[in-house]
Amino acid sequence: MASQVCRFDPEDNYNAFLKTVGKAPYEGTGKLAGIPVAVKDNISTKGITTTCGSKILGGYVPPFDAFVVELLKKEGAAIVGKTNMDEFGMGTTTENSAFGPTLNPCDTGRVPGGSSGGSAAAIAAGMVPMALGTDTGGSIRCPSAFCGIVGLKPTYGRVSRYGLIAYANSLEQIGPMAGNVTDVSTLMGVLCACDSRDSTTYDRPYCHTPDINVRGTRIGVPEEFFGKGVDPKVASVVWDGISLLERLGAEIVTCRMPSMSSALAAYYVTCTSEASSNLARFDGVRYGPTSDTKKQWHESFQDHRRELFGKEVRRRIMLGTFALSSGYYGKYYAKAQAARQNVKADFDRLFRQVDVIAGPTMPTIAFKLGEKSDPLSMYLSDILTVPANLAGVPAISVPCGRVDDMPVGLQIMGRHFEDEKVVDVAYAFEQGVSA
Amino acid sequence: MSVLSGTPPVSSDSSIATDPSNDEVIIGLEIHCQLDTSTKLFCGCSTDYRDDGPNTHVCPICLGLPGTLPKVNKKAVEYALKVAKALNCEILEESEFARKNYFYPDLNKGYQITQYDRPLAVRGYLDIEGEDGEKRVRITRVHMEEDPGRLVHKGGTDRPKYTLVDYNRAGIPLIEIVTEPDLRSPKEARRFLNKLRATLEYLGVYDSEKEGSLRVDANISIQPRGWFEREGKGKADRGRAEVKNISSYKGVEKALTFEITRQKNAIRRGQKLESATRHFVETRGVTTASRSKEMEQDYRYFPEPDLRPLRVRSWSDKIVLPELPDARKVRFIREYGFSPTHAATVTGDWRVAEFYDNLPKDLAVSAATATWIADTLLGELNYRDMSISDVPHGHFIELITLIRKDTITDKSGVEVLRSLLDQLKEAGSCEKPSECVKRLNLAKTGGEGLEPVISEVLAEQPQAVSDYASGKSEAFNFLIGQVMKKTRGRVDPTELNRVMRETLDSRGP
Amino acid sequence: MVSERDVEHIAELADIGITKDELGEFTPQFNEILEYFDLLDSVEGTSPATRDLTNIFRDDTVVPGLSADEALANTPEKEDGFFKAPRVM
Numbered sequence A: 001m002a003s004q005v006c007r008f009d010p011e012d013n014y015n016a017f018l019k020t021v022g023k024a025p026y027e028g029t030g031k032l033a034g035i036p037v038a039v040k041d042n043i044s045t046k047g048i049t050t051t052c053g054s055k056i057l058g059g060y061v062p063p064f065d066a067f068v069v070e071l072l073k074k075e076g077a078a079i080v081g082k083t084n085m086d087e088f089g090m091g092t093t094t095e096n097s098a099f100g101p102t103l104n105p106c107d108t109g110r111v112p113g114g115s116s117g118g119s120a121a122a123i124a125a126g127m128v129p130m131a132l133g134t135d136t137g138g139s140i141r142c143p144s145a146f147c148g149i150v151g152l153k154p155t156y157g158r159v160s161r162y163g164l165i166a167y168a169n170s171l172e173q174i175g176p177m178a179g180n181v182t183d184v185s186t187l188m189g190v191l192c193a194c195d196s197r198d199s200t201t202y203d204r205p206y207c208h209t210p211d212i213n214v215r216g217t218r219i220g221v222p223e224e225f226f227g228k229g230v231d232p233k234v235a236s237v238v239w240d241g242i243s244l245l246e247r248l249g250a251e252i253v254t255c256r257m258p259s260m261s262s263a264l265a266a267y268y269v270t271c272t273s274e275a276s277s278n279l280a281r282f283d284g285v286r287y288g289p290t291s292d293t294k295k296q297w298h299e300s301f302q303d304h305r306r307e308l309f310g311k312e313v314r315r316r317i318m319l320g321t322f323a324l325s326s327g328y329y330g331k332y333y334a335k336a337q338a339a340r341q342n343v344k345a346d347f348d349r350l351f352r353q354v355d356v357i358a359g360p361t362m363p364t365i366a367f368k369l370g371e372k373s374d375p376l377s378m379y380l381s382d383i384l385t386v387p388a389n390l391a392g393v394p395a396i397s398v399p400c401g402r403v404d405d406m407p408v409g410l411q412i413m414g415r416h417f418e419d420e421k422v423v424d425v426a427y428a429f430e431q432g433v434s435a
Numbered sequence B: 001m002s003v004l005s006g007t008p009p010v011s012s013d014s015s016i017a018t019d020p021s022n023d024e025v026i027i028g029l030e031i032h033c034q035l036d037t038s039t040k041l042f043c044g045c046s047t048d049y050r051d052d053g054p055n056t057h058v059c060p061i062c063l064g065l066p067g068t069l070p071k072v073n074k075k076a077v078e079y080a081l082k083v084a085k086a087l088n089c090e091i092l093e094e095s096e097f098a099r100k101n102y103f104y105p106d107l108n109k110g111y112q113i114t115q116y117d118r119p120l121a122v123r124g125y126l127d128i129e130g131e132d133g134e135k136r137v138r139i140t141r142v143h144m145e146e147d148p149g150r151l152v153h154k155g156g157t158d159r160p161k162y163t164l165v166d167y168n169r170a171g172i173p174l175i176e177i178v179t180e181p182d183l184r185s186p187k188e189a190r191r192f193l194n195k196l197r198a199t200l201e202y203l204g205v206y207d208s209e210k211e212g213s214l215r216v217d218a219n220i221s222i223q224p225r226g227w228f229e230r231e232g233k234g235k236a237d238r239g240r241a242e243v244k245n246i247s248s249y250k251g252v253e254k255a256l257t258f259e260i261t262r263q264k265n266a267i268r269r270g271q272k273l274e275s276a277t278r279h280f281v282e283t284r285g286v287t288t289a290s291r292s293k294e295m296e297q298d299y300r301y302f303p304e305p306d307l308r309p310l311r312v313r314s315w316s317d318k319i320v321l322p323e324l325p326d327a328r329k330v331r332f333i334r335e336y337g338f339s340p341t342h343a344a345t346v347t348g349d350w351r352v353a354e355f356y357d358n359l360p361k362d363l364a365v366s367a368a369t370a371t372w373i374a375d376t377l378l379g380e381l382n383y384r385d386m387s388i389s390d391v392p393h394g395h396f397i398e399l400i401t402l403i404r405k406d407t408i409t410d411k412s413g414v415e416v417l418r419s420l421l422d423q424l425k426e427a428g429s430c431e432k433p434s435e436c437v438k439r440l441n442l443a444k445t446g447g448e449g450l451e452p453v454i455s456e457v458l459a460e461q462p463q464a465v466s467d468y469a470s471g472k473s474e475a476f477n478f479l480i481g482q483v484m485k486k487t488r489g490r491v492d493p494t495e496l497n498r499v500m501r502e503t504l505d506s507r508g509p
Numbered sequence C: 001m002v003s004e005r006d007v008e009h010i011a012e013l014a015d016i017g018i019t020k021d022e023l024g025e026f027t028p029q030f031n032e033i034l035e036y037f038d039l040l041d042s043v044e045g046t047s048p049a050t051r052d053l054t055n056i057f058r059d060d061t062v063v064p065g066l067s068a069d070e071a072l073a074n075t076p077e078k079e080d081g082f083f084k085a086p087r088v089m
């Protein structure tokens, strides 16, 4: 099959891309033939620099493609560039990129959300129709909500992580982002394929066309998703959205999710612990900027990490190191796993009564640039997205109106491997709004 | 320590003052062996790296490239299970891999994938021949882990300038076997290791002849006799040393012997022994103190999130273990008429036992053959630091047959064997035993061939002949010795005695 | 509460460089975050999250890897086919 070329030379006013491929090759007549697709920069692309938004991987060119990239290419997609992100995915704003923040195309004074902010901005600005993001604690859904696009975090284990540069292995998934639910569904169909290299995947292909009918679907709405910290204006817009679904024939069931009280702490202990281990491999010996071989090993390693990791990354490495250290493991890591089990149990219980759970994706609209300077206040904004990661269930964010002229996202979570169902509800909502 | 005047100082470790003759040595071992699989533990790279250049058996996974994921080699798990079963261990219903976090350039990922609080198997034992008869050494645990890469320190060991790293070894499957502190002497430790090695080789999961396939860490302390039984491990004691980095079977006994002397000397001088990590320097046969920093290592273990738990207990029921050393020993005694000592020697090494089992039946049942292998052949091999796998099986059979057919004497047989082994060591090949016999002119001189030599000797030694005639029996032995000397041992002593006596007696007084 | 000395110790344990200024900045942030983590104290039980998939294996079959040149392609610090790293002693 002759290779064709997709010309890609957009004006990147929002710093959405870290790297663009001016003449992106593609082959064949697959489902994505000739479609320009952007890939978040923590997903390995053979021959294209992959930095995770970090100086420590500056210039790193992977000798292999992530499995999802192989799948995109097989379906004829043109990989047109690598998108900006919070360094290693650690952030909710894309301000933590070592290569400058991405701006929100809806308001350039605001952040696009994160950590897949580059992918969301590229779609919202119309530079690409679809992109890959990754979601560890909301990193697909948050920027989707903030930029007014659609993003799906698949069921944990449905998409191979091979080639995704790990931040928190037990929580994260690669997922589709696009301007509408249909494109998200199409991209999801490409990403779900069995990969023998990822021991945590299941062979559960996604062959689905979104179904508009939500008649009889029971939608659980946990009180905790409208609790303290949620902007009343956002809450109101999201309730309007849920009411629309009710008018379309869904049944609304209010419920409770008590495990939410410790979910965020459990999430941050888990992700920082895993990150503290994952990020130890960047020692400058095998790839990336080189370590100083004139120094002693530990001195060189410490200097390397101080100079090339950003502050948030170092903060999280230290937090995770502390949470795993002897004497604190029981108080932090072990308790976090128990809390995580409680979150799973809550979802299991609720999903015996309802088909999906709905609420706001984010407690607020997009922050102003620089607004979240205090780490904990930034962490707290992840409160509504982390439960799905802790439990491994699918969750989608779909635009549901505006507050202060900024987009708001409606989040729909489903049972394990019922990614199709959350797509259907999001589709019904999307079509209901535009009707 | 009390410094109040009038009060004798009381040392908190007053046990140090006890009679040294009442002390005993307490040793526990941690043994790491490379499992003999075709590929690494978590990637498809070949494990056959020893003859190749650095970084030629690597892939994105074992280089720790970002984004790669490990996947468990099923064969390695099967091998580890065999070991656990042979060591009479309890297999855990569910076990898992964990990350051991530390930063060193031989680690490709900044952590090592190993097993921690849920290992493959626990609580087993291995019976050995101890200092006072049969002894049961308890096994604490058996687990799997990946080997780190290999480091080469450039610029000399005293003042290294930088380090070179080869990841060919990174990811080779290791099995770690931890014993309870049940061993009481370096000799027992060596016997345990020999038995363990034999067991692993009988299982076909390990090749002790591959360079660097074994690494041992030894915990050793000297305590008042009975202390361990009373207090158990973990209680305040005199301090123990963990000797790391022992990489040969012979090294273990050397390192332990050195360490015992060092600790005994310290106790004799009344010094308090701090618990410490020490390194064995094989070339100098000594252990040296490591920096104290290693004592504070906090490995921050947690379950490996990229891998799923193992549930393999039911597999072990289906494993049929091969004949192990103890069973083969019993069989050799029964089937080949071995003495218990020879049986222990021959079956204590899998290769030797296999060599023996492959001899033609008529040769194998002979006590002389057993003696030849257990004493002569193994002695000569050991002297040359060679292995039985260096000896061509057919050549050995031919040699034994030559002796049995009386073509050469036992003594000549040894001479032939030495010559052949020297050739093998030098050139890697050797001539056939019959050629060697011809070349060295060792064919036995029998009956008629003897007479000319005897006549010659009698002619040369008239004094001895007359001494014999006058009844001095020493003269007979002297004359026999002269014949032996002339024939360089290729005569059969019984035959020589007979012919010599006949010749002398026929001459009359 | 963690002190600046504790944070310095954590940095040492994490083998990550930290400056004096950063100690002053990180310490109150850590205290705020760790205080938030105290929410976990009230969590009942210690059971780890269940993982339903077990026994995921691959066969012991050799798969071609990278050539030495490919393996060393991402670093200029190499010598005779080895990676070059700082001295460890």
Ligand SMILES: [Zn+2]
Pocket: B040, B043, B044, B045, B057, B058, B059, B060, B061, B062, B063, B171, C065
């Ligand atoms: Zn490999």
